[in-house]
Amino acid sequence: MSDTSSGGKKLTTAEILAAARAQAGQAAGSKPVPGAETKADAPPAVSAPAPVATPATKPTSTADILAAARAQSAKASGGGAAPATVSAAPVEKPAASAGTPKSTSEILAAARAAAAAKAGGTAPAAAPAAVEKPKSTADILAAARASKSAGTAAGAPAKSKPAPTVTPAAASADSGEKIPVSEMLAKLRAAETVSATTAAVATKPAEVVPAAPLPMPVKPQPVAKLKKPVDEQRRSMLVALIATPFAAAWTVFTATMGVWTLATARFMFPNIITEPPRKFKIGPPSDFDLGTVATKFVASSAIWIVHTDQYKGKSMIYALSSVCTHLGCTPSWLEGEQKFKCPCHGSGFYITGVNFEGPAPRPLERHGIRLAADGMLEVDKSVKFQEEMGQWDDPASYLEVI
């Protein structure tokens, strides 16, 4: 699709940038940066910015810059001939006045049309094509080739490319429909042959045809509704044909997910648990003297065994969870200060487990404890007792020692 008829040499990004900046500088009126395109003659360089500079003061997009740059370079490489710039100017003006061009194709069309205009001398045929917002590359191709053929075939009269065969294409281009390239090419070739033989005749129908209103046949749609029964059958079969794979896929997906869910559920009940048991024996009550905190179970079971008479005046043994009620760090038991102190945010708890300093909002939790039949203390970590819920009065949460 590389259209070499654009006349100008291909620009590198750097050159485009340089050109764009030079223009922006000129438009802003500050330092005029000498452009990279020094080979451009003086007259086009001066005359060209006039139409382009107005939109360049506020370059809205890269497309703008690119279009401006390419248009300029096309002019410059066009030989600096005065008519070339003049004929190119009207091509760009509509694009500029349109504010923001809608698409790259549009810009490309404008640029290429300008180049084509120069290549074919004065060929206004390309200009309207560009002005009327060509919708696709096919359009551009058509325009470019038409102008080329015009230049080669017959000069001035040959510019009227739209031979009778072309008219539907032109009309459909107006109505905004896309035309296959092959069709375009066929028509173009036909046009070439026609224009070579009878060029003068062809001009008249070309100008008449675009007025033909094509979108009219849209109306008869209500009639189509009447044909329901026949269509219905066909459509339901089609729907079934399309829907069946989807249904199958979703069924398989759902089934797989179901199996996975079951497998996950099974995973929650392993055959072997390597964790320490939730219920375990810690020794006879005589191991724990009054006023002491046994810290030896912290590493293995995350509990302190406390024997104190400071909670409600009763001498009792209980198992305190070593998880800080603020954010879950493990406080350390400070024997000298007789308190649990958390290293993370400074929460402090009395030996009873009641919070008194720092941010911890509630006392440490107790776990279940009881005297087993063999005279050993048994801790049950599967239950917990919270002071703020009034659960510390539960006899399962402590063992009273007399």
Place this chain on the structure above:
Amino acid sequence: MSHHPDLTTSVIKALGWLYLILFAMNAAWTFRSYSRKADVRITGVWGIITALLGMFAIAHITGGSDPERFLIRMPEFVKSFIDLGADPVTYFCGSTLVFIAMIVLRKWWTQPTVAWIMLNLSILFLALSMTDYDFRQIVGKPDNVPIVSMLFIVGFFTWLFFRRAVDNDERIAAGKPLYEVDNGGQEKVLVWPDLVYTELICMVVLSAVLIAWGVALQAPLEEPAAASRTPNPSKAPWYFLGLQEMLVYYDPWMAGVVLPTVILGGLMALPYIDFNKKGNGYFTFNERKFAICTFMFGFLPLWISLIILGTFLRGPNWNFFGIYEPWDAHKLQVLNNVNLSEYFWLDWMTTLRIFEPGLPIAPAGADFGTQVWAIVTREGFGILLVVGYLFALPPVMATTIFRGMFMRMGFLRYMVFSNLVLFMACLPIKMVLRWAFNLKYIVAIPEWFFNI
């Protein structure tokens, strides 16, 4: 008394290199002063300072055969004086005062000479402090390298901003073109190459620095992690130390979930709240006073300075320690905290003899409704305060201090804005309440894990 020598030969040698860098910096500064044809006396003073620093460097590099007798070290009275101020109240109020002074005196301290003297003093302070064993333990930790460099980087960029802003404000006042315009700035620049190229360079440089850093400094690995073993002190990653400090004053769901979400959401909402069109693309302070002061208060005293606090001033058991104070795990700090409900029911109501003394408690075995009522009554005063703070204050502010803003922002934008400001203010408010009244929670409902 100390088990550790404050100074060793290797420390003295290393400090020698630091002084050598300081010497080179000041030599360049003296040359700058000379080449700009400044007053001869000023150039002379800088020359003398440079010479002194050179001698310091030589003394450090050549000396040190007997570190105990090395003289250039932080005087003890300075250390004990600085340690005296090591409590959260002094620190936070001090940093807020420094913040205010920074804004008020911006014309003075952004002068290059003043800023240079401040930079010199800060490096000198760092070098002298390194002669202290406990300070070295903190600064020398590989963990804390980013924090020390952050101090200087934040300082530099704050200075840069204020310098440009002060300059531009003077230009605007005088009706002259902005600094950015005078220095070839354009209203719009291209993404490529102007932005992407800069980003590429930054990427390359940062990668190089990170690789060099990773090779030079070993990762500070500790013992294997265990659920039941918490290091003491247990510090968050350095960038979260502000958050950790926040957790000291708030419940985890508040400081760990609600407030960070508000911070992130609030930062994202900033472009939609800001109606001030000025200051786009150029530095200015006078044209955006409120926005800059608010943002900087949230960033400098409430984030950066809390990171410094968490790094240098928090020790074992999250107690407060001076920067030269040994980390004693048994340091005793009285932190007995009391909930507002306890103040209200046990203190004030009893004193006023309005109700029977004691917190309202549902009798044992009461039904759910009674329990809820007891809890709500107990915390009623705190709930009222919080609701008033969040719902009554915005309209009040709209009619008083933020009147102009309310008019320009419209209802919805103003409500979002005022709530964000109130959420930001709640951290310093709670900190002050904790320090002044040992207040633990304004609303404390441990039964429902709901504490404010």
